[in-house]
Amino acid sequence: MNIxxxxxxxxxxxxxxxxxxxxVAGRYGDRVMFPLADGRVMYVPxxxxxxxxxxxxxxxxxxxLCKVNVxxxxxxxxxxxxxxxxxxxxxxxxxxxxxxxxxxxxxxxxLRASDLxxxxxxxxxxxxxxSSNTPPPPPLLSQPGxxxxxxxxxxxxxxxxxxxxxxxxxxxxxxxxxxxxxxxKYGAELGYVVRFDSDAIKSMAxxxxxxxxEGGRR
Numbered sequence: 001m002n003i004x005x006x007x008x009x010x011x012x013x014x015x016x017x018x019x020x021x022x023x024v025a026g027r028y029g030d031r032v033m034f035p036l037a038d039g040r041v042m043y044v045p046x047x048x049x050x051x052x053x054x055x056x057x058x059x060x061x062x063x064x065l066c067k068v069n070v071x072x073x074x075x076x077x078x079x080x081x082x083x084x085x086x087x088x089x090x091x092x093x094x095x096x097x098x099x100x101x102x103x104x105x106x107x108x109x110x111l112r113a114s115d116l117x118x119x120x121x122x123x124x125x126x127x128x129x130x131s132s133n134t135p136p137p138p139p140l141l142s143q144p145g146x147x148x149x150x151x152x153x154x155x156x157x158x159x160x161x162x163x164x165x166x167x168x169x170x171x172x173x174x175x176x177x178x179x180x181x182x183x184x185k186y187g188a189e190l191g192y193v194v195r196f197d198s199d200a201i202k203s204m205a206x207x208x209x210x211x212x213x214e215g216g217r218r
Contacts, residue, residue, distance in 0.1 A: 051082040176204035
């Protein structure tokens with residue numbers, strides 16, 4: 001019978017054929033006999049059997065068992081330590097050219113798991129247009145030199161006419177649509193399903209419009 005011999009302070013990796021051991025009485029006290037998956041057997045103190053049961057080690061699961069020499073003052077004792085081996089997930093190799101991919105747009109790196117799950121689409125998404133339920137853009141603050149004496153918009157201090165509100169709204173909507181489209185394509189390349197509905201695009205467009213207005217005031 002091939003019996004495992006445990007060296008002091010040297011961890012041994014083993015796997016049980018069965019998590020149920022057999023209590024055997026010996027000259028130096030009781031021992032528990034375990035058959036191993038590789039055909040060997042081991043005899044260990046009952047405390048080891050208790051640790052195996054407590055940690056829920058199953059048949060065929062590899063784990064480490066170490067007989068440790070512990071020094072406490074002038075006295076020495078032996079401890080048996082059972083440690084499960086964490087199962088590591090295999091690394092997924094990135095496809096070629098992954099380093100050349102553009103980074104995710106700001107704010108899309110913090111998507112929740114619920115945002116990545118496929119959503120039902122009972123009805124077609126509403127067409128985004130300037131006539132939808134988008135809240136009106138915030139009023140543009142006048143700047144010195146942008147209005148003439150008749151109340152009409154004139155030239156800015158840089159000599160350039162400010163863009164009308166409709167142009168800013170159109171630009172904000174186009175920016176939001178392009179950003180959403182690029183994010184969905186990028187998510188598909190990574191294997192994640194990302195979908196932006198009309199409400200999400202409206203919110204993105206409003207944010208872009210507000211940022212444009214605040215940038216003009218600054």
